[in-house]
Amino acid sequence: MSDPRLALLASPTESARDAEGRLRAAYHFVAPQDADIVIALGGDGFMLQTLHQMLETDQIRPVFGMNLGTVGFLMNEWHLEGMVERIAAAKPVKVTPLRMKVTTVSGDIHTLPAINEVSLLRETRQTAKLEVQVDDRTVIPELVCDGVLVATPAGSTAYNLSAHGPILPLGSGLVALTPISPFRPRRWRGAILPEKTRIRFCVLEAVKRPVSAVADQREIRDVAQVEVANDPSTPLTLLFDPNHTLDDRIAAEQFIT
Incomplete structure (x- = not known):
């Protein structure tokens, strides 16, 4: 130009x-x-x-x-x-950013983009309990943790790396699914998934164990469900x-x- x-x-x-x-x-x-x-x-x-x-x-x-x-x-x-x-x-x-769709405990729906990562974090001293689904298949019925995140290659060297997640090359067509201080399953350290994968987190005991969802710098509190997908548009x-x-x-x- x-x-x-x-x-x-x-x-x-x-x-x-x-x-x-x-x-x-x-x-x-x-x-x-x-x-x-x-x-x-x-x-x-x-x-x-x-x-x-x-x-x-x-x-x-x-x-x-x-x-x-x-x-x-x-x-x-x-x-x-x-x-x-x-x-x-x-x-x-x-x-290519991610798109986060959040449903709160009260039923409100929010959709936000994320360039680095989408992260779920416990709001109180209580650990979070999350059901993890990949392409509508439950892969972890109950993840007990401080939180979990989905990172793009561009964001894989940021919060994801601090949480001991993998570094992803640009253009790899992958995302990192990384737990934050997992308690159970004890040996699960995360996964590397194709970027077209749809990931859903269902918050178990959402009132007793409140969880927030963060897309880069924007936070939604008291979430019940979070869906994360690549947004090539x-x-x-x-x-x-x-x-x-x-x-x-x-x-x-x-x-x-």
């Missing part, structure tokens, strides 16, 4: 706002709805926030992130100079410098000791 129209978004941190001012003084930007590509300044949390806003408004654009946060796994390095040239040379990476595109792409970073994580 020659001379793409660029929009600029920044997190509210001091460093990101300072970088925003420097970029606006050096380059021309348009409103996000008029842009071909969005520049995002911040950390991974701000990148997820930006992508979720695009999904909610149906204004999906490729995003080139520059890290002005803490980890910046989904971001490129921050540089003022050469931004147009970097974007022209950037490698696109497609990320809304692919997202992240742009990376060719020498340090997201799939390279995910592969490298497997060798960090």
Whole structure:
């Protein structure tokens, strides 16, 4: 794309706002709805926030992130100079989100996207008790745990990795089903499933043992049932410098000791 129209978004941190001012003084930007590509300044949390806003408004654009946060796994390095040239040379990476459908104890229904993971977490000191179904087949009648999560390849190095789940290469067509502090079954450490798999969690004793469901950063409390499936209808595109792409970073994580 020659001379793409660029929009600029920044997190509210001091460093990101300072970088925003420097970029606006050096380059021309348009409103996000008029842009071909969005520049995002911040950390991974701000990148997820930006992508979720695009999904909610149906204004999906490729995003080139520059890290002005803490980890910046989904971001490129921050540089003022050469931004147009970097974007022209950037490698696109497609990320397919999950779709979480939640039914609460009171009967309310919520549907939310998740780019990294969907997680179920106990709300109180009581352990959660969950029935786990895969493609309408019960695979674990009663999982006693602090919680469980379903992670995409892009999210497999985040919460999933902290919960001792597997790292999944981008483009693998897989999702990770990972328990969080499982008590029973004691030896179950999770599963790797095709991304087309439909996963359902039924909360047992939902009133006595309340459970919340979280899609990336958005939480629904007191859930009775959660369905998770891949959503190929809304692919997202992240742009990376060719020498340090997201799939390279995910592969490298497997060798960090």
